[in-house]
Amino acid sequence: MKMYAVSADRRLLEALRLSRHYDSVTSVTKEMVSVLLMDESEQGWDPEEKSSSFLQEGNQGGAKGLELTSNRHGSGKERTGTAIVHGDVWLVSDTLLDIHEAVALRRRYPANRLIYMLSNHADTLALKAVQTLCAAHGMHYVLPYRTPEQVAEETAGICLDREKTVSKVITVIGALPQTGLTSSLIGLGVMLSRLSGVRIGILGMNGWNPGDSGLRYNAKYLDELWGSLQGKQLQAAELHSKMQQLAPRVHYMAGNRDLKKLYYYQTDGVSWLIEKARECFDIVLIDAGSYVDHALAAQSIHVSDLLLVQMHQGQQARTQWRRMHEHILQPVFRWNERQTMLLFNKMHRSPNFENEKQLSRQMDMSYIGSLPYVASFHRSEAESNLLNLHWPEYDKELQKVSQAIMHYYSLPSVGVEKEVNRGHSQILQGRERKVSWFGWMKSAREA
Structure with a gap:
């Protein structure tokens, strides 16, 4: 499983790589996504190759980035790169792609999981609307106020279906x-x-x-x-x-x-x-x-x-x-x-x-x-x-x-x-403990 991160946060990219949950973590720029979302006919791609475009890994300013390549008919040669295949994951920041662009990316790669990172907005209704659109298009989302390490763990929980651990x-x-x-x-x-x-x-x-x-x-x-x-x-x-x-x-x-x-x-x-x-x-x-x-x-x-x-x-x-x-x-x-x-x-x-x-x-x-x-x-x-x-x-x-x-x-x-009671006559009797009102609570191991 490969991760494609549309984010400008280098600390997040590092946290994702250090988590070791993915075969590779590759940074994708907003401009790169714009090219990927272009109409296939403008790019000269065969519509049947819609889900088999190639991304060539490269270095951009010392950070791992992407370079678009393609397998065009009649070009005379085929360039190899990193294929986006079923099961790969997109992690997208709303500071780079708005919800409409994220939904378009989701439609472009329906076989991939897409996780949308939300920022805190002053407009409550706008934030709710974004979450509703994510649910409507089968996208997961990560809520605001997370550290890079927490985002990495939360995305791993989504991708690997892991339950949240007890924090005490x-x-x-x-x-x-x-x-x-x-x-x-x-x-x-x-x-x-x-x-x-x-x-x-x-x-x-x-x-x-x-x-x-x-x-x-x-x-x-x-x-x-x-x-x-x-x-x-x-x-x-x-x-x-x-x-x-x-x-x-x-x-x-x-x-x-x-x-x-x-x-x-x-x-x-x-x-x-x-x-x-x-x-x-x-x-x-x-x-x-x-x-x-x-x-x-x-x-x-x-x-x-x-x-x-x-x-x-x-x-x-x-x-x-x-x-x-x-x-x-x-x-x-x-x-x-x-x-x-x-x-x-x-x-x-x-x-x-x-x-x-x-x-x-x-x-x-x-x-x-x-x-x-x-x-x-x-x-x-x-x-x-x-x-x-x-x-x-x-x-x-x-x-x-x-x-x-x-x-x-x-x-x-x-x-x-x-x-505890220090002499007060408030000691619970055994009968009271048996019918205690908090018996309905699940233990943390079961929660």
Whole structure:
């Protein structure tokens, strides 16, 4: 199987070759495609030779390129080259060929697989239209915000029908800012580690809020490390020293403080940080904030096994979530093809408010947990002692979410429920565990 890449990204070509999934990887220019798409009669080709044109490999500026040749009748000689045969793959960037040119190339070589690389567009409807055209013409596509290595792996998955591997990464996004996402995620990380005994890394990928309130944070921030991340210099062995230890086996890195840097962050550096965290920890939890149309959140969503959407009972949260889904998550990330669940926070128990079951039905999404509103939470946050206080009902819900995640990843329990509850009468009884609400979740090995 040969790969023909219509892309100006030399790093992508190198990643495709290093993947060793293809017999050869050849760069094709936009001008070369234009010649291939010309009417055969203008080229003097026999229509019966429509699918047996030849491409002669050559060097163009040190990069592997193509030179068109043909086997014309009456020419007196036949030139040999690289024949495009059944089973070969075209990888086409939308920065070089628009969707109409890509569809024309697909019609020109119907026996070849064509994968279209999408860029992020400001026009949501235009992006959806391109995806619809790809589906209509039997073309696969790769979504935006991928690194060259991720594009190479994704194309290999398409060509070789390989399933996505389990990443042990869970990303949480907020329907609105100030829903308590960071504090609840930190609490979840600490609880999950206590119950399972695994190493937990928590990464702040919120581009608008570093997530250091409520803590006496004295470690590195994401923006401080960006140079070593984008240059791929930071190694996994160094990561612990850059993060703050919140509890035994639990480390946290706060996010971005410099608002001017947000849209300068690139997918390569973000991917590098997540990959190093995966080497250091058994489970990685990511706080992606409430605005997800940037590289920090995009990579976090792309690599995750589970996407948790944190929300409260306010109508504005539901409205904003629908807007985020329609404009970003569905067209850019295809979120509905992923395992997505609700995580409620700041929930009021009152007949004046809808409960989590009602909200879940209204939004047609399953929920994984419902954290109650705690009146004293604001004071503990102001005093930076969130990790030192415990609320029985809050901890009980954190246990449920943690046990659901343990079931999903088939993590063993270390049997420390009494230590976790610290004297609270919230220990789950054996009968309750047997009929637990999270039994429906597939384990990661089955997902």
